[in-house]
Amino acid sequence: MDTADADKRVLDELFDQMTVPEGYKAEIVEGAVFMVPQTHVHWQIIWDIVEQVSARHPHKGLLSDVRVDYPGPLNGFASDVTLLTDKTTREPLHHQDVEFVAEVISKGTAHNDYGPKKTAYAHAAVPVYLIADPFQGKCRLYTRPEGREYLSELSVRFGTDVDMTTTPLGLTLKTDEFSRG
Numbered sequence: 226m227d228t229a230d231a232d233k234r235v236l237d238e239l240f241d242q243m244t245v246p247e248g249y250k251a252e253i254v255e256g257a258v259f260m261v262p263q264t265h266v267h268w269q270i271i272w273d274i275v276e277q278v279s280a281r282h283p284h285k286g287l288l289s290d291v292r293v294d295y296p297g298p299l300n301g302f303a304s305d306v307t308l309l310t311d312k313t314t315r316e317p318l319h320h321q322d323v324e325f326v327a328e329v330i331s332k333g334t335a336h337n338d339y340g341p342k343k344t345a346y347a348h349a350a351v352p353v354y355l356i357a358d359p360f361q362g363k364c365r366l367y368t369r370p371e372g373r374e375y376l377s378e379l380s381v382r383f384g385t386d387v388d389m390t391t392t393p394l395g396l397t398l399k400t401d402e403f404s405r406g
Contacts, residue, residue: 250290254337256299261331266404270329270357271305273402278308278325281396285311286322293318295345302342305329308394320349324393330358332406348373353392359383359406368392 243258245251251260271289279287286309292301294317308325309318326346328338338356346354347370354367354375362383367375381387383405387398 250303252292252303253299253301254334255297255341259334259337261334264331264406266359266406267305267329267331270359270403271327274306274327274329274355274357274398277396277398278306278394281394282308285309288318291318293320293323295320295342296348297341297345300341300345302345320351323349323351325353325355326351327355327357330356330360330406332360335360343367343375344373346370347375353389353394355387355389355398357400357403359404362403362405364398364400364403 243251245260249260249262251258253259275287275289286307288307288309289305290303291307292303293307294301304326306325306327307323309322310324328342330338335358343354343356347367350370352368352370354370356365356367358365364381364383364387366379366381366387366389367377368379369376379387381400383400383403385400387400389396389398
């Protein structure tokens with residue numbers, strides 16, 4: 226076992242033993258553990274995304290705050306919304322089975338969502354990555370992953386539909402009820 230694998234195993238064991246207070250979310254980004262509170266605004270946006278995606282994909286694996294390991298230095302993300310492919314039946318979950326991720330920005334960890342997590346999602350070839358930012362009142366849609374970046378980016382203000390009809394999601398996301406932080 227090489228050093229990176231050993232470090233990951235130790236970090237995983239420590240993470241699994243950690244007590245996360247109710248109302249908080251914990252994840253590992255580039256070897257650092259981040260714990261942030263889930264606010265009312267944050268959860269309402271997550272719920273709205275989940276409702277819209279599940280209406281279009283009722284029999285797929287739709288998850289919230291469930292850890293999936295991604296490429297990069299010690300990444301175990303508990304994404305706000307994750308949609309798995311139809312064929313996913315294995316545990317633990319694999320990033321190769323993820324076809325959509327949505328992150329709702331929290332003040333203390335926005336840099337992760339726009340930086341290392343976006344890079345890891347692209348590197349894992351996640352076809353669709355959506356960021357909903359209640360502080361800016363915007364959604365950013367990233368598609369066409371290649372290498373460690375997304376080749377396509379769309380930015381819209383809350384209240385404007387996010388057209389994802391040409392992506393594996395095949396839907397238009399309504400943002401008119403997304404709250405601002």
